[in-house]
Amino acid sequence: MAYQVITAWPGYQPPVIGLWNWKAASAALWRMFPITRFRTGTDEPYVDQELWPARGVAEHAYCPRLFYYMTVEGVFAPSADTEQGKGTHRRVDRPSAAPADAADQECRNGREATEKLEQSESDPDRPRSVRSLALTSQRLGLTATLDLAEIDGNVAVPVEYRKGRPCRNGGSQVAEAVDELMEEPRLLPGPEPWPTDRVQLGLQVLLLEEAGYSVPEAYLYYAAERLRLRVPVDDALRQDALAELDAAKRDAAGPRPPPLVNDPRCPRCSLQPICLPDEVNHQRFAAMTVAGQPVDEQLTPRKLWPPRDEGIHVVLQREGVRVGVRGQSVRVTDKDGDVVKELPLANIESLAVVGGVQLSTQALAVFAEQEVPVAFLTGAGRLTAMMDPLGPTSAAVRAAQVRVLDRPDKALELARAVTVAKIANQRTLLMRNHADLPTRAAADLQECISAAENAATIDELRGHEGNAAAIYFRHFAGMFKEGVKEIAARFDANGRQRRPPPDPINAVLSFAYSMLTHECTAACRLASLEPTLAALHATRPGRPAMALDLMEPFRPLIADSVAVSGFNRAELVEGHFLNTAAGCALTDAGRKAFFSAYGRRMDTEVTHPVFEYRLSYRRMIMLHARLIAAWLLGEVPTLAFLTTR
Numbered sequence: 244m245a246y247q248v249i250t251a252w253p254g255y256q257p258p259v260i261g262l263w264n265w266k267a268a269s270a271a272l273w274r275m276f277p278i279t280r281f282r283t284g285t286d287e288p289y290v291d292q293e294l295w296p297a298r299g300v301a302e303h304a305y306c307p308r309l310f311y312y313m314t315v316e317g318v319f320a321p322s323a324d325t326e327q328g329k330g331t332h333r334r335v336d337r338p339s340a341a342p343a344d345a346a347d348q349e350c351r352n353g354r355e356a357t358e359k360l361e362q363s364e365s366d367p368d369r370p371r372s373v374r375s376l377a378l379t380s381q382r383l384g385l386t387a388t389l390d391l392a393e394i395d396g397n398v399a400v401p402v403e404y405r406k407g408r409p410c411r412n413g414g415s416q417v418a419e420a421v422d423e424l425m426e427e428p429r430l431l432p433g434p435e436p437w438p439t440d441r442v443q444l445g446l447q448v449l450l451l452e453e454a455g456y457s458v459p460e461a462y463l464y465y466a467a468e469r470l471r472l473r474v475p476v477d478d479a480l481r482q483d484a485l486a487e488l489d490a491a492k493r494d495a496a497g498p499r500p501p502p503l504v505n506d507p508r509c510p511r512c513s514l515q516p517i518c519l520p521d522e523v524n525h526q527r528f529a530a531m532t533v534a535g536q537p538v539d540e541q542l543t544p545r546k547l548w549p550p551r552d553e554g555i556h557v558v559l560q561r562e563g564v565r566v567g568v569r570g571q572s573v574r575v576t577d578k579d580g581d582v583v584k585e586l587p588l589a590n591i592e593s594l595a596v597v598g599g600v601q602l603s604t605q606a607l608a609v610f611a612e613q614e615v616p617v618a619f620l621t622g623a624g625r626l627t628a629m630m631d632p633l634g635p636t637s638a639a640v641r642a643a644q645v646r647v648l649d650r651p652d653k654a655l656e657l658a659r660a661v662t663v664a665k666i667a668n669q670r671t672l673l674m675r676n677h678a679d680l681p682t683r684a685a686a687d688l689q690e691c692i693s694a695a696e697n698a699a700t701i702d703e704l705r706g707h708e709g710n711a712a713a714i715y716f717r718h719f720a721g722m723f724k725e726g727v728k729e730i731a732a733r734f735d736a737n738g739r740q741r742r743p744p745p746d747p748i749n750a751v752l753s754f755a756y757s758m759l760t761h762e763c764t765a766a767c768r769l770a771s772l773e774p775t776l777a778a779l780h781a782t783r784p785g786r787p788a789m790a791l792d793l794m795e796p797f798r799p800l801i802a803d804s805v806a807v808s809g810f811n812r813a814e815l816v817e818g819h820f821l822n823t824a825a826g827c828a829l830t831d832a833g834r835k836a837f838f839s840a841y842g843r844r845m846d847t848e849v850t851h852p853v854f855e856y857r858l859s860y861r862r863m864i865m866l867h868a869r870l871i872a873a874w875l876l877g878e879v880p881t882l883a884f885l886t887t888r
């Protein structure tokens with residue numbers, strides 16, 4: 244039986260997909276687009292008091308940029324560590340049952356607390372253990388949900404849970420356990436709280452004291468060692484917590500802080516695929532060196548990203564097959580209900596649906612929840628819709644995109660960078676594959692590159708881009724081998740034509756550009772870029788202009804290359820095409836052959852010319868989308884797109 248899932252290639256390195264934190268993101272929008280509101284009946288403006296979560300402020304102690312991403316912009320990327328941490332918190336995050344006098348307690352001493360007690364702990368003579376205790380202080384501008392508080396009258400002891408181990412940096416020492424034969428026990432590093440844990444506990448102490456409790460001590464519970472570590476409550480703890488809160492508030496009011504430099508925290512950080520610390524620093528330092536400014540650090544970017552390598556990309560194209568989700572599997576069934584393919588849901592990174600494939604609403608909901616983007620293409624390969632899960636979207640990037648691309652000089656800079664890279668890659672592809680490329684053609688393309696580099700307006704740039712495209716496609720047929728000369732001759736006669744494609748090569752190019760548009764749109768969303776607002780491509784209704792800008796350098800490297808190699812290797816043959824009134828189209832077998840070649844190309848690794856590490860083309864697209872976002876925010880001063888030699 245033929246599989247309906249025609250392309251599901253393993254080994255692709257997927258992105259870490261983050262979660263949209265509505266609360267933090269809306270707070271970020273408020274900060275970026277401040278609206279002064281007025282009290283009813285007066286003209287006196289007021290501003291809502293900001294309440295900073297203690298957990299977010301503790302992240303500031305780890306890295307100010309991490310705090311900014313997660314707490315100010317609402318960008319969060321789960322990692323194995325964070326998922327494990329959630330498991331540790333699961334029990335303490337379950338609120339205790341509400342007591343009858345909870346309403347009274349909320350008002351007591353002006354505190355805003357919701358205390359929920361377990362029924363078994365309601366004996367008035369016993370200290371109460373209160374889980375998920377929410378505390379807020381308007382005066383401090385601080386809020387927290389305590390894992391656990393042991394409350395006895397007016398005395399409270401916070402207990403914070405951690406999945407890992409305590410810090411053992413040698414600041415304190417404990418004697419090794421000995422038996423009677425060992426005379427002198429060694430001194431071993433004693434357990435200490437990590438700085439972030441200490442800050443979080445200090446903030447909880449401040450909130451409890453603000454609520455009228457006396458807090459004599461506090462505890463951290465490190466699950467990996469089942470260790471309950473006592474933290475003395477003193478002025479130093481309070482002052483350190485307050486200083487961190489002040490620093491976090493200051494940083495939140497400014498732009499995103501720069502990344503840490505060559506720091507061991509970054510490889511463990513779940514946000515490094517989004518933050519790109521080494522890549523951003525490398526570009527910053529390079530620009531400073533060019534400008535003659537002193538640079539303390541020399542940095543060769545580590546290949547921190549991507550951290551995972553599992554994941555599959557699925558393309559479904561057989562008419563009438565159904566896609567559903569059963570438990571943790573995606574199940575593809577034929578018209579008779581027979582299962583033809585079952586795939587683990589957790590490994591699916593994207594889904595492309597071509598033609599009349601049935602997708603249940605439950606399956607769509609699960610894909611949305613799992614943040615799997617779904618693209619819908621017509622049988623002719625036209626991208627008609629995308630279901631885009633809400634990924635790690637930063638309002639700051641979109642606000643910067645609107646602001647920066649409104650400036651003609653900056654829009655020209657981006658348009659110029661993608662155009663120059665595209666023409667350079669077209670020239671390279673021709674020089675590599677053309678059997679007899681006239682020297683004049685290569686020289687003309689080089690002149691187009693120089694002209695594009697010096698274009699003074701976007702209209703002028705578009706003119707140079709058009710000239711280069713004319714030269715490129717005039718010689719395009721020369722890249723096909725002897726066995727496909729007849730197909731190549733038809734392309735040569737027609738030239739590049741999009742709708743409808745009149746011949747097999749045009750049909751494959753159109754299909755490949757559609758797939759690439761889908762990949763680039765998904766990459767834009769992951770990088771928090773607004774896909775419809777760009778520089779080279781004007782904004783039109785329904786046009787993913789930024790995705791089209793991003794894909795310019797990749798057109799020759801991926802789509803054109805798939806067409807050339809697909810025909811030259813006889814993976815695509817005349818029999819894979821149908822000539823209809825709507826133009827030349829791929830048959831089912833033709834699309835299957837196309838997706839196979841396309842998938843291989845996307846998995847092909849290339850060396851980044853600046854960062855000098857190897858990434859697959861799919862990863863390269865995502866990297867460049869993130870670098871555009873960093874450039875829009877002013878984090879990297881220059882734009883450089885992938886060119887191959």
Ligand code: SF4
Pocket residue numbers: 305306307308309501502503506508509510512513514515518519520
């Ligand atoms: S990758 Fe490094 S610089 Fe970036 S947020 Fe994480 S710790 Fe901070």
